[in-house]
Structure formats: C-alpha cells, structure tokens
Amino acid sequence: xxxxxxxxxxxxxxxxxxxxxxxxxxxxxxxxxxxxxxxxxxxxxxxxxxxxxxxxxxxxxxxxxxxxxxxxxxxxxxxxxxxxxxxxxxxxxxxxxxxxxxxxxxxxxxxxxxxxxxxxxxxxxxxxxxxxxxxxxxxxxxxxxxxxxxxxxxxxxxxxxxxxxxxxxxxxxxxxxxxxxxxxxxxxxxxxxxxxxxxxxxxxxxxxxxxxxxxxxxxxxxxxxxxxxxxxxxxxxxxxxxxxxxxxxxxxxxxxxxxxxxxxxxxxx
Ligand SMILES: [Zn+2]
Numbered sequence: 001x002x003x004x005x006x007x008x009x010x011x012x013x014x015x016x017x018x019x020x021x022x023x024x025x026x027x028x029x030x031x032x033x034x035x036x037x038x039x040x041x042x043x044x045x046x047x048x049x050x051x052x053x054x055x056x057x058x059x060x061x062x063x064x065x066x067x068x069x070x071x072x073x074x075x076x077x078x079x080x081x082x083x084x085x086x087x088x089x090x091x092x093x094x095x096x097x098x099x100x101x102x103x104x105x106x107x108x109x110x111x112x113x114x115x116x117x118x119x120x121x122x123x124x125x126x127x128x129x130x131x132x133x134x135x136x137x138x139x140x141x142x143x144x145x146x147x148x149x150x151x152x153x154x155x156x157x158x159x160x161x162x163x164x165x166x167x168x169x170x171x172x173x174x175x176x177x178x179x180x181x182x183x184x185x186x187x188x189x190x191x192x193x194x195x196x197x198x199x200x201x202x203x204x205x206x207x208x209x210x211x212x213x214x215x216x217x218x219x220x221x222x223x224x225x226x227x228x229x230x231x232x233x234x235x236x237x238x239x240x241x242x243x244x245x246x247x248x249x250x251x252x253x254x255x256x257x258x259x260x261x262x263x264x265x266x267x268x269x
Contacts, residue, residue: 043067044080051080063268073265075250082186083261086173086235089180096187098141111140114187117221117245121190124213124220133209138200138241139191142184151176174237181235183225188245205240213243218255221248230260 042054044067053061053074060078064071070091073083084090097115113121128135142150154176158168176182183189191200194207204210205228214224225244226236236242246254246261257264 044072052078053080063265074268076253076268077249079247079250081246081250081261081265082188083265084177084181084183084186085262086178086181090182090185094186096141098187111137111190112187113140113190114245117188120220120222120245120248124217124222125192127216127220128209128212131212133212134195135209135213136193136195136198137190138193138198139184140189141187142182144179144185147177147179147182147185151179174231174235177236183242183244189225190243191239191241192243193241200239200241202238202240210240214240217243218251219248221245221251223251223254223261225261227260230263233260233262 042056042058045052045054053065053067053072055061061074062076062078064073066072071083071088073081075081082091082094098112099115099118100112101118125135125137151172154172155165155168158171159165161168163171177184192209192213193200193204194209196209197203197207205214217224222243222245224240225242226234226239228238228240231237244261254261254264257267259267
C-alpha cells in the first residue's frame with residue numbers, strides 16, 4: 001500500500017511542477033481564444049534606460065506621484081524626470097553615468113557630465129559656433145563638496161553685507177542652490193556664456209550667443225531652467241545661462257507651453 005501511495009504522490013508532484021499540458025486541438029469544435037490570466041506589473045519599472053510608474057489599472061502615471069514618501073515626476077508620456085529644486089533633493093541613490101570629456105577644447109578645458117547629455121550638448125554648441133557665435137561652458141557637473149563651498153562662500157558674502165545668518169542663508173540659496181538641491185549635481189546641467197561677456201548676470205540675455213541658445217536649446221533637448229519671472233516656482237533667480245537637459249520631447253512641450261518645469265508638471269494629472 002505504502003509503495004503505491006508513494007508512487008501516486010510522486011506522480012502528482014511531478015505533474016504539479018510541469019507546465020499544464022496544452023489542450024489538443026479538436027477539429028470538431030470552433031476555435032475559441034484561450035483565456036490567459038494577465039497580471040499587470042505595477043509600480044516603478046525600468047525600460048530601455050527610462051523609468052516609468054505603472055498604475056494599478058495598467059496606465060502610465062503622469063505628473064507627480066508620491067512613492068514611499070518621496071515625490072517623483074513623470075512626463076506626459078510617462079517617463080520619469082528628475083526634479084531638483086529647494087523642495088526636492090537629489091535622490092540619495094542617484095548615480096549619474098559621469099563622463100569626463102576633453103574634446104570640448106574650444107568651449108572649456110574639460111568637463112564632467114552625465115553621458116546622456118554629452119552628444120546633444122556637443123551638437124548644440126557646434127551649431128551655435130557655426131551660426132557665428134562664441135560660447136563657453138563655465139560650469140557642468142558638481143560634487144556635493146563643491147556645491148557646499150560655493151554656497152558657503154555666498155552665505156559669507158551676505159554676512160559681510162550685514163545680514164544675519166538666517167537671512168544670509170536665505171538670500172544665498174536663491175543664487176547658489178543649497179547643497180543637495182543643485183541641478184549641477186545631476187550632471188545634466190551646464191552654465192553657458194557668450195565668450196565676449198564673461199559674467200553670470202542678467203546681461204547674458206542680451207549677448208548674441210545667449211540669444212541663439214535661448215531660441216534653439218529646446219531643439220537639442222535642453223531648457224533654460226530658470227526663466228525670468230518664475231522664481232516662485234523654481235526657487236532660483238532668473239539665470240539666462242543655466243541649461244538643463246530634459247530630452248527633446250519634454251523640452252519641446254515646455255517651449256510650446258511657456259511654462260517652467262515645475263509649472264508644467266503641475267498641469268499633468
Ligand atoms: Zn547653473
């Protein structure tokens with residue numbers, strides 16, 4: 001009896017491990033589409049190097065989604081876009097694919113940027129030069145420690161002007177992003193100037209190179225990240241030199257909407 005029981009049990013278990021046998025086609029019956037149980041993968045998913053968030057109903061999330069207490073942002077087509085501003089820090093596990101490039105000799109002595117934006121930037125700068133303008137990169141990727149130094153120097157500047165420490169930090173933060181909240185830490189932002197005007201002030205907007213960049217940057221996937229009159233949304237003063245790579249699709253959306261990144265993402269639901 002025991003032997004028969006063990007044999008039956010083994011046969012049962014083996015059947016359980018194998019894939020269910022396909023039903024043999026029966027030519028006497030009409031073909032009916034099999035009912036395949038579908039399971040939707042929800043949450044954050046990576047596809048072709050991009051990150052998406054799939055809702056419970058299978059749709060792609062757009063706009064802001066809070067995941068584990070942290071705000072994430074997604075474009076109209078569902079791709080995640082990193083938003084870094086005074087209210088959103090660089091993600092603690094962010095790991096840019098940094099590349100040091102020296103073939104920009106005519107633009108800078110060497111820079112470090114995330115790999116994804118190097119080719120579009122090179123193309124934009126070449127076209128700008130070919131259009132007859134002289135452009136230079138003055139800032140690209142920054143490490144946390146570099147951002148801390150820049151920020152502390154700016155705080156010192158305001159302290160020397162007679163501000164108290166709270167006010168000095170507040171004013172410094174509008175000009176130099178608080179460490180951990182600078183887009184330069186993403187490796188996706190560059191400060192570009194017209195070589196004939198080596199100052200980071202509003203005078204940049206009147207220079208020929210800057211006019212060309214503002215008009216064409218979106219065509220290469222870049223945006224002027226801190227436009228005039230948008231400080232309340234971006235948290236940063238008008239900077240007609242700071243360009244952020246967001247990809248062609250989003251850059252075009254932003255260009256057409258006339259909104260800054262924060263405002264635009266707010267409109268997506
Ligand atoms: Zn900048």
